[in-house]
Amino acid sequence: MVVMLLRPPGVYRAEGDTELLTDVMDRDGFALGRDVLDVGTGSGALALAAARAGAAAVTAVDLSLRSVAATWFNSRLHRMPVTVHRGDMFAPVAHRRFGLVVANPPYVPAETGRLPRHRKARCWDAGPDGRAVLDRICAGVTDVLTPDGDVLLVHSAVCDTDLTLDALDRAGLVPQVLAKATVPFGPVMRARSALLESRGLIGPGQREEELVVVGAHRG
Numbered sequence: 001m002v003v004m005l006l007r008p009p010g011v012y013r014a015e016g017d018t019e020l021l022t023d024v025m026d027r028d029g030f031a032l033g034r035d036v037l038d039v040g041t042g043s044g045a046l047a048l049a050a051a052r053a054g055a056a057a058v059t060a061v062d063l064s065l066r067s068v069a070a071t072w073f074n075s076r077l078h079r080m081p082v083t084v085h086r087g088d089m090f091a092p093v094a095h096r097r098f099g100l101v102v103a104n105p106p107y108v109p110a111e112t113g114r115l116p117r118h119r120k121a122r123c124w125d126a127g128p129d130g131r132a133v134l135d136r137i138c139a140g141v142t143d144v145l146t147p148d149g150d151v152l153l154v155h156s157a158v159c160d161t162d163l164t165l166d167a168l169d170r171a172g173l174v175p176q177v178l179a180k181a182t183v184p185f186g187p188v189m190r191a192r193s194a195l196l197e198s199r200g201l202i203g204p205g206q207r208e209e210e211l212v213v214v215g216a217h218r219g
């Protein structure tokens, strides 16, 4: 369940990817009693879902000041305390360890490798293969996990699920695909379909994508 959230312009609207990850977190009790970190929190949808699912404490990080403000406001609105930091990935929490890390990072393949500095595009643009942020999460997440911690990531299969599984394995975790859902392209993927086709990332005429939730356990 995704609750009503304040979302100023430029802040990501919680979508099917957010919901798929939330469903896995609820279904398998990942958040229960744990310190949870939501990296790239947007409006705070996953952070609040973790709090609702019984997390002991929830911390959220985003690069965007508006997202940080929205998450702070939404957590107070729903009376679910979340500690919110502005910053890049794990930098604001480098000294901490979490039982669960969740992330719905930007994962849409973009024209260039230059990552956007402003607003909305930062929610989805992730370099030519869509993996710029994902790969950084996979490589760095072990450092912020407790010895028995888990990470849950959601992304499109367009940016190659096997690469995520391999990257998490290389980071010393035990990864697996926990959920999949096929959804029609949203406006951003539709606008990029010619680019994605030309790069062989989707088939000719393909206008739907598979979303995957990858989980990985430390220990």
Ligand SMILES: C[S@@+](CC[C@H](N)C(=O)[O-])C[C@H]1O[C@@H](n2cnc3c(N)ncnc32)[C@H](O)[C@@H]1O
Binding pocket: 012, 013, 014, 015, 017, 018, 039, 040, 041, 042, 043, 044, 045, 046, 061, 062, 063, 064, 067, 087, 088, 089, 103, 104, 105, 106, 122, 123, 124, 133
């Ligand atoms: C696809 S949105 C997901 C938002 C939210 N988790 C959800 O599911 O609704 C990705 C978010 O990651 C944030 N982001 C992008 N790069 C980041 C980085 N390097 N460090 C922290 N946050 C980042 C964006 O500002 C955006 O809010």
